[in-house]
Amino acid sequence: EKGGYEHFMLKEIFEQPKSIHDTMRGRLLVEEGIIKMAGIWDHLERFKNANRIIIIACGTSWHAGLIGEYLIEEFARIPVEVEYASEFRYRNPIITDKDVVIAISQSGETADTMAALKLAKERGAFIYGICNVVDSSIARITDAGSYTHAGPEIGVASTKAFTAQLTILSLIALKLGKHNGNLGNAEFMSLAAELSAIPKKIEEVLEATHELTQEIAKDFISATNFLYLGRGYNYPAALEGALKLKEISYIHAEGYPAAEMKHGPIALIDENMPIVIIAPKKGHYDKIVSNVQEIKARKGKVIAVVNKGDTQVKAMADYVIEIPETSECFSPIVASVPLQLLAYYIAVYRGANVDQPRNLAKSVTVE
Ligand code: M6R
Numbered sequence: 001e002k003g004g005y006e007h008f009m010l011k012e013i014f015e016q017p018k019s020i021h022d023t024m025r026g027r028l029l030v031e032e033g034i035i036k037m038a039g040i041w042d043h044l045e046r047f048k049n050a051n052r053i054i055i056i057a058c059g060t061s062w063h064a065g066l067i068g069e070y071l072i073e074e075f076a077r078i079p080v081e082v083e084y085a086s087e088f089r090y091r092n093p094i095i096t097d098k099d100v101v102i103a104i105s106q107s108g109e110t111a112d113t114m115a116a117l118k119l120a121k122e123r124g125a126f127i128y129g130i131c132n133v134v135d136s137s138i139a140r141i142t143d144a145g146s147y148t149h150a151g152p153e154i155g156v157a158s159t160k161a162f163t164a165q166l167t168i169l170s171l172i173a174l175k176l177g178k179h180n181g182n183l184g185n186a187e188f189m190s191l192a193a194e195l196s197a198i199p200k201k202i203e204e205v206l207e208a209t210h211e212l213t214q215e216i217a218k219d220f221i222s223a224t225n226f227l228y229l230g231r232g233y234n235y236p237a238a239l240e241g242a243l244k245l246k247e248i249s250y251i252h253a254e255g256y257p258a259a260e261m262k263h264g265p266i267a268l269i270d271e272n273m274p275i276v277i278i279a280p281k282k283g284h285y286d287k288i289v290s291n292v293q294e295i296k297a298r299k300g301k302v303i304a305v306v307n308k309g310d311t312q313v314k315a316m317a318d319y320v321i322e323i324p325e326t327s328e329c330f331s332p333i334v335a336s337v338p339l340q341l342l343a344y345y346i347a348v349y350r351g352a353n354v355d356q357p358r359n360l361a362k363s364v365t366v367e
Contacts, residue, residue, distance in 0.1 A: 005120035006348075007154035007347070008355045009248070009299040013340045014206060017199040020333070022149040023167040030196045033189050035175040039128065041143040046126045048180050051098040052079040054125075056088050056116045058364065060158040061104040066236035067332050068104070068169035068181050074299045075177030075327065077114075085116040086367075097124030104169075105129070106153055106161035107363035108136020115367075117141055130168050132161045135142060139224045146172070149187035156362050157248050159340050162240065163202075166333045172330075173276035194327045201324045201334055204247050208319055210337040216303060216319050217345035223274050226253035227265060227300075228339075230332075231288060236269060237278055249347035250353045258291045271299040278315075278335045282328040303342070316354055 027036050040047060047053075053072060055065035062084055069080040083093075085103070091111060095101070100119040105113050108131035119140060121127050129138050129145030132153065139145060148164035172192055177183030183191075183263035220226075226245055232240035239255035246253045256265055258277065269275070269282040275295050289312050295302055296316050304317035307325045314320050321338045347354045 007155065007160060008345075009157055009344055012153055012155050012160045013337065013344065015151065016160050016163050016337060017206070018204045019150040019164050019197040022151070022166045024196065024232075025149070027171055028192060028196055030192050032191065033185065035171050035178070036193070037146055037171060037175055040172060040175050040219045041148045043144050044179055045127065047078070047100060047156065047176055049098065050078055050126075051096065052062055052081060052098040053100045054078060054088075054120070054317050055104060056087050056093070056103040056113060056120075057082075058110050058112055060162050060240060061106060063114075063236045063240040063243070064162055064165035064169060065102075065240070066105050067166055067174070067233060068102070069235050071169050071173035071329055072176065075173040076180055077182045078176065085110065086111040089116040089119050094124040095117075095120050095125050099125040100128060101125045102128045102130060103138055103142065105136070105138050106132045106148075106158055106164055107167075108133045108138040109363045109365050110138070111365050113367050114141065119133045130165055132164065135238045148280060154362075156357055156360050157244055157343070157354065159244075162335050163336060166200070167195075170330060179325055181247070191327060191329070193265075195330060198202060198326065198330055198333055201326060202337055205323050205334060205337045209341060211322060212337055213341035214345045216321075217349055220230065220274055220346055221349045223251055225268070225273060225347050226251055227268065227273060227275045228255040229258040229261060229275060229291065230254060230255075230280075230335075231258045233283060234278040234280070234335055237335050237339070238276070240336060241276055241278075241343070244263050244340055244343035245346065247355050248343055249352055250358075251346065252265045258288055261294070263292060266298070269295055269298040269300040271301070274301045274303060276303045276305070276339065277306045277313075279310070279313045280305070280323070280328070280331045280335065281310065281325060283331065289313060289358055305338060333351055
């Protein structure tokens with residue numbers, strides 16, 4: 001059942017080329033320049049006329065939501081808000097029948113997300129689900145939705161469901177942008193081609209970073225803290241990297257937008273602080289270079305995720321993880337994979353139960 005892997009989590013990390021491919025299959029028709037998604041198509045007017053889209057979720061799915069916000073705002077130019085389901089449901093939020101509420105949930109059973117959706121529905125919003133489990137409670141209550149086709153995710157730490165969620169959100173953003181006229185045909189075509197190339201790029205990343213992340217992990221078994229930094233699309237990827245590490249290795253980790261470092265977390269940096277920094281070429285690269293300089297001036301240990309051929313960050317970093325280049329908007333999908341492996345191996349070397357971390361359940365059906 002673990003297919004020869006030591007843990008479900010590792011198996012699921014390695015399944016990502018397939019799970020992303022399966023999530024796009026039949027939907028992304030690159031040559032025709034079409035994205036087929038019945039849930040969106042059948043309710044296109046609701047989306048086109050939406051005052052705003054509110055994304056609600058918890059945990060890793062909430063991180064996917066943050067990236068969804070960037071995607072939908074950039075390509076469809078519809079205002080998006082992202083909220084923790086637990087906060088949304090308890091604060092009497094303003095929701096109208098002009099709002100579209102998208103719930104993201106791997107299990108489709110998360111109690112807070114379900115309750116937040118019920119509230120949105122009562123107030124007349126159109127509710128849309130992005131779930132991995134077919135016929136789950138959230139999938140059933142929503143007006144429409146798109147399934148991620150990641151297959152069963154057994155490891156408590158979400159990996160392949162996350163990248164499948166990003167795939168669906170990318171498809172939705174491109175489709176809405178195309179149909180509401182904000183995304184020109186040439187740009188649509190090139191993004192569609194780039195998205196379809198992601199599974200291949202993830203295969204390359206798995207191949208190139210599997211051993212490397214083990215080597216790096218060995219040096220951080222005794223770490224007590226980690227910082228994860230990224231900018232733009234990769235800021236939520238930094239949050240997700242930190243969550244993976246803390247939930248399975250029990251090392252405290254925080255994710256931050258890199259530019260926020262100087263507003264507080266920089267005080268933590270000394271020679272004992274490992275800092276994972278996501279620094280692909282596209283997306284505020286120069287700014288990230290200066291962030292790395294600031295960290296090195298304080299002797300922090302930099303683990304940098306960079307594009308192949310990088311020179312500037314590479315010259316300063318203590319550890320370098322190279323990933324292939326892609327469009328900035330899809331870079332979190334690619335960058336997340338080595339961070340999953342790094343968290344996995346640090347946890348394994350610490351003797352932790354990675355598939356069933358202490359105190360955690362696969363789906364949180366209590367409040
Ligand atoms: O099933 P859901 O996507 O609704 O679950 C949400 C969170 O409970 C979940 O992502 C949790 O944070 C994971 N353990 C993260 O790896």
